[in-house]
Amino acid sequence: MFVDKAKIFVKGGDGGNGTISFRREKYVPNGGPAGGDGGRGGDVIFRVDEGLRTLMDFRYQRHFKGQRGEKGRTKNQHGAGAEDTIVRIPPGTVIIDEDNGEILADLTRHNQEIVVAKGGRGGRGNTRFSTPNNPAPYLAENGEEGQERNIVLELKVMADVGLVGFPSVGKSTLLSVVSAAEPKIGAYHFTTITPNLGVVAVGDDRSFVMADLPGLIEGAHEGIGLGHEFLRHVERTRVIIHVVDVSGSEGRDPFEDWQKINEELKLYNIELESRPQIVAANKMDMAEAQENLEEFTKRIREVNPEIQIVPISSLTRQGIQELLYKAADMLDQMPEIVTVEEVEQVAERKVYKLEKKEDEGFTVHRENDMFVVESKKIENLMKRMQLTSEDAIMKLGRTMRHMGVDAELRKRGAKDGTIVRIGEFEFEFVEGSSYF
Structure with missing residues (x-):
């Protein structure tokens, strides 16, 4: 099962308590304070593991708590700090603070990590409170509580090429033809309800990852249909292959389909409008497809004369190799899409930032x-x-x-x-x- 969204609770470990203790030595009847500080609580850290592909594990475990620091000891010995709790997440995971909707991090590379819940400081032992007026204080602190957060995890599929288009235009069939992926294929809408990934070997020692993304409908940018569940995955793709049923077998106009999908992409994220795109005019093996293709090409050229259109048929394999070459050539000319570094830096500053001055009002x-x-x-x-x-x-x-x-x-x-x-x-x- 593919799981691409999860809600969890994280809490840093509490700091260990400070200790009240006094020196008890031979010939020293009134020894001074000797209580050690408590150890710090363990942080909860999210770390990217490229071996993971879904958020499935978070369906069964939704609470992650850091370990508590050790209590301070006698003879001015400090308690040990707790080990950090490492939570593995797949690449492409966006970490959001549910309480305020703030993006804490957007992690895409193996072993990237971020502290999402900081452990509490250890409490001070009574040695720390010794003063000339009170050289033997009977006073110590409890450990500070660890930071708590309600977190939303959203996985955006990491793929080089994303297949978009209306339901039942043949995206899943195309993926099954060009890769070893086995997506569910059926003669009804929304056969694909979760992304499918496949590695495509072009044939000239080049390869790329292709994602078959769930079908769009008009109004998807507002969450209609699969809506946002689909659109967030498109943001990760470097090249879009827009699959169109040029035969009109569903009774829809291919050009209007192409326009509507592009409009949904633009309304969801304006940057997707400029994402490189290839139009795969599918189902060329069906009647009237050739005639429709000529009209479709003419109308697209009036809107965008530079867009590449490749007639294909997943059934007869017509045009498939040409499509793969064009996608690979386009990828070669593009840098990898790297998540905005400022997002990570802001997140790290927020996690590691100095404590604000405490409010002294009452x-x-x-x-x-x-x-x-x-x-x-x-x-x-x-x-x-x-x-x-x-x-x-x-x-x-x-x-x-x-x-x-x-x-x-x-x-x-x-x-x-x-x-x-x-x-x-x-x-x-x-x-x-x-x-x-």
């Missing part, structure tokens, strides 16, 4: 007899601090007093014994104290 509002304080800085501090010691509570109180929280609470009418809630914690307000 709000206070009242709920019945309780005051509720909301502040990202305070809530993050409370997550990091191990609030099991007086030193930790006093540090939290000093931070809040410095931010002006206690003054605001007093202004709002808080008195001794008033309950104050911050996040999941509740405290009693104590007038004149350095903590609640």
